[in-house]
Amino acid sequence: MTADRPLLLAVDLDGDGAHPAAWRDSGRSPADVLSPSAVRAAVALAETAGFALATFDDAPRPPAGEGLDAAGRIEAGTRAAYVSTLTDRIGLAPTLHVTTTEPFHLATQLASLDHASRGRAAWVVGAADAADDLATIGAPALGADDLRLQVRDVVEVARRLWDSWQDDAVIKDVATGRYLDSDRVHHVDFTGHAFTVKGPLITPRPPQGQVVVVAPSELEIDDLADVVLVAAPDLDAVRARADRARAAGVRSVFVDLEVVLDAAGESAADRLARLDAATGWRAGRRLRHVGTAAALVDLLAALAPVVDGVRLLPAVHRLDLAAVLDDVLPVLTYRAPAAGATLRESLGLPRPANRFVA
Amino acid sequence: MTDADLETAMTSTDSVDTGAPYDPDAHVHLGVFYTGVGPQIIWSDPTVGPHVAIETFVDLARLLERGLFDAFFLGEGLRVRENRGRVYDLDVAGRPDAITQLAALAGATEHIGLVATQNTTYNFPVDLARRLASLDLVSDGRAGWNIVTTDNAWTGANFRHGGWLAHERRYERAAQFVESALALWSSWEPDAVADGPDAKSWSLPGAITPVERHTDLVDFRATATVPASRQGRPVLFQAGDSDGGRDLAARYADVVFSANTDFDKAVAYARDLRARLARNGRSADSLRILPGASVVLGATPQEAADKARWVREEQMSPARALAFFEQYWGTDLSGYDPDGPLPDIEPVDGELDPSRGTIPIELRTGKLARIAEWRERSEREGLSIVALAREVAPGHPAFVGTPSQVADSWTRYVRTRAVDGFNLLPHLTPGSLIDIVDTLVPELQERGAYRTEYTGTTLREHLALPPVGLPG
Numbered sequence: 001m002t003a004d005r006p007l008l009l010a011v012d013l014d015g016d017g018a019h020p021a022a023w024r025d026s027g028r029s030p031a032d033v034l035s036p037s038a039v040r041a042a043v044a045l046a047e048t049a050g051f052a053l054a055t056f057d058d059a060p061r062p063p064a065g066e067g068l069d070a071a072g073r074i075e076a077g078t079r080a081a082y083v084s085t086l087t088d089r090i091g092l093a094p095t096l097h098v099t100t101t102e103p104f105h106l107a108t109q110l111a112s113l114d115h116a117s118r119g120r121a122a123w124v125v126g127a128a129d130a131a132d133d134l135a136t137i138g139a140p141a142l143g144a145d146d147l148r149l150q151v152r153d154v155v156e157v158a159r160r161l162w163d164s165w166q167d168d169a170v171i172k173d174v175a176t177g178r179y180l181d182s183d184r185v186h187h188v189d190f191t192g193h194a195f196t197v198k199g200p201l202i203t204p205r206p207p208q209g210q211v212v213v214v215a216p217s218e219l220e221i222d223d224l225a226d227v228v229l230v231a232a233p234d235l236d237a238v239r240a241r242a243d244r245a246r247a248a249g250v251r252s253v254f255v256d257l258e259v260v261l262d263a264a265g266e267s268a269a270d271r272l273a274r275l276d277a278a279t280g281w282r283a284g285r286r287l288r289h290v291g292t293a294a295a296l297v298d299l300l301a302a303l304a305p306v307v308d309g310v311r312l313l314p315a316v317h318r319l320d321l322a323a324v325l326d327d328v329l330p331v332l333t334y335r336a337p338a339a340g341a342t343l344r345e346s347l348g349l350p351r352p353a354n355r356f357v358a
Numbered sequence: 359m360t361d362a363d364l365e366t367a368m369t370s371t372d373s374v375d376t377g378a379p380y381d382p383d384a385h386v387h388l389g390v391f392y393t394g395v396g397p398q399i400i401w402s403d404p405t406v407g408p409h410v411a412i413e414t415f416v417d418l419a420r421l422l423e424r425g426l427f428d429a430f431f432l433g434e435g436l437r438v439r440e441n442r443g444r445v446y447d448l449d450v451a452g453r454p455d456a457i458t459q460l461a462a463l464a465g466a467t468e469h470i471g472l473v474a475t476q477n478t479t480y481n482f483p484v485d486l487a488r489r490l491a492s493l494d495l496v497s498d499g500r501a502g503w504n505i506v507t508t509d510n511a512w513t514g515a516n517f518r519h520g521g522w523l524a525h526e527r528r529y530e531r532a533a534q535f536v537e538s539a540l541a542l543w544s545s546w547e548p549d550a551v552a553d554g555p556d557a558k559s560w561s562l563p564g565a566i567t568p569v570e571r572h573t574d575l576v577d578f579r580a581t582a583t584v585p586a587s588r589q590g591r592p593v594l595f596q597a598g599d600s601d602g603g604r605d606l607a608a609r610y611a612d613v614v615f616s617a618n619t620d621f622d623k624a625v626a627y628a629r630d631l632r633a634r635l636a637r638n639g640r641s642a643d644s645l646r647i648l649p650g651a652s653v654v655l656g657a658t659p660q661e662a663a664d665k666a667r668w669v670r671e672e673q674m675s676p677a678r679a680l681a682f683f684e685q686y687w688g689t690d691l692s693g694y695d696p697d698g699p700l701p702d703i704e705p706v707d708g709e710l711d712p713s714r715g716t717i718p719i720e721l722r723t724g725k726l727a728r729i730a731e732w733r734e735r736s737e738r739e740g741l742s743i744v745a746l747a748r749e750v751a752p753g754h755p756a757f758v759g760t761p762s763q764v765a766d767s768w769t770r771y772v773r774t775r776a777v778d779g780f781n782l783l784p785h786l787t788p789g790s791l792i793d794i795v796d797t798l799v800p801e802l803q804e805r806g807a808y809r810t811e812y813t814g815t816t817l818r819e820h821l822a823l824p825p826v827g828l829p830g
Contacts, residue, residue, distance in 0.1 A: 081462045
């Protein structure tokens, strides 16, 4: 269904790359990844290359736990906000977790990111549920049912809160002294399974109306999502999951693609073997390309009729993202966002009507 | 300000006891407290920019950098203000999340400190500490946290456990929360991260210590994901003026954001606070006192006074005056003439709803006595509803005068160490701040009481505070 439209490209910019041992090939001091200059340089590279969306992976815990690899990570929403005033076209999608935050703060933060970026905010829905994640808020582990309900409730209440101010709520009517029309600012009175939220949000409606909600496919919340991000091990599984998402009414489907390319005189397979010898990179969950840039171009061409976009997860940014920029993008047809476009415009998603407007 | 004040301001032998010695070289430290909501900002003025647009904030922050300010503060309010059950419509309302907005400003500025007001009641300690430390990293050491408490169920209706914290335990929770944040922020050894990509492991074994607390007020186990910033950790601001607030400040704060702008009150406050500091083993220079203040400047004293009257009239319009008294009467007063006498009806029984968020905490009790006092005063002085509201509602400008007069006054305040500077509450954005940057700052510089360039890079350095980790 998307054969007539070129692919959209997204990239995850967390850390030194998607491979847990990426820092070993980063060519820089490990702590540099935690500097503002590293964050802005990575986003600038992706924006200039024409990526429609940058995601910022995150978790309540250190990325590599207690192991040999990266223990540091700047909170994703803060990273995204930091680059919002340094960019003008790329979408910015931090992972925020529904389980270890306050839903009201989460909705406020994302609405604020949308204002700061002038309509380029998205949210990768996170649902960290390990005992160590929940221990950060002193909560017990969640059962599968409670987790599922929690995810649905937080996404639902965020969406209601983003609508709680109508677009025309601020009237600045000097004659009557009224700054806003209180009939256009609404309590949401949300009652979830484990919490309630009164509303309205403290932040006026985001420029996009609703922040773009990006739902990892394993969360199975397609009905609440703007974009479903498919994690599947092969093309057939990707196609099946994408079809199911579309059947649920999802307008935009992206697929996750892990990328290891020939680089620096070393074959992709050798590079991966070397990194894996340091720390194993779990395979078989997501599509993975290990090989030449030319073969990656072919794979992307094969994905173009199946999905709307591809999120690249370069194993090592310094090498694999660079190789994508140098050897893949110049020969690929893809849709780059226009300066000043909102993310919804870049993704071809409509600006939603407000549920509180009769 | 009287002539006698001015004369005193010019002498160097002020012998007031502020708990710190007279300092002829003291500098005025300035911040701006951008509440983003409330009656302070005269939104009806056509020069006032849109209140949520990022451009408004970027322009303001850059203006303050031109004026060599220490910090730009954002306020916090976790529920949109209401009046008798409806969203209050007369004031500016709606604002961004402070940390998100300040992170966006970190990308658009180079020098200014970025301070987020965040409460300790409806936040999770690990989550908030991490977000503040992240702001500190992306701003390269320019972050601050203005610690506040929120205690009521009305605000709590937006959160998972609304109203969980008893009012009298709010500072106990705040202290444990702050202590938790400090523990997380110092849980990475200074050399925790390997110095090159060839190291055996990314971080040195044992150099990052997990932190846990398990009390009835703070309960978590976590490993911090961010190291110390260039300034060590976010600068801590504390605003509470109550006894509990002062104790919290004396234990933890780097800066207090007090309400005491009157000179004598400021002196008494400084003396009290510095005595508390000493009891905590801290020096007088380990804490900066920056009261919130509004300033109205004019080319002549008369022009300044006229402008101050205009500001007051705009901030307390007839409609706002009725709304102000409605909070106390607890009923609709829209049928009363704002230019007429106070309502003759009796107020609705019961104390003020403590929750609506439009009345300062100290005014939330004793409503009947206050109404009786107002009635007596309005009869005695012949004050209408609106005239009385302009007299009794909080928010009078603290400093009104020519740039030269205000500069003389402030120079005295800082040299006597009654305060270390001010946290300004603008009434026109950016207008009233442009006046301060262009006319008052040069007067202060002429007196040797203000920096002529940024000499440090971090907020802690701007405030001339001792480095983190050294005994205060």
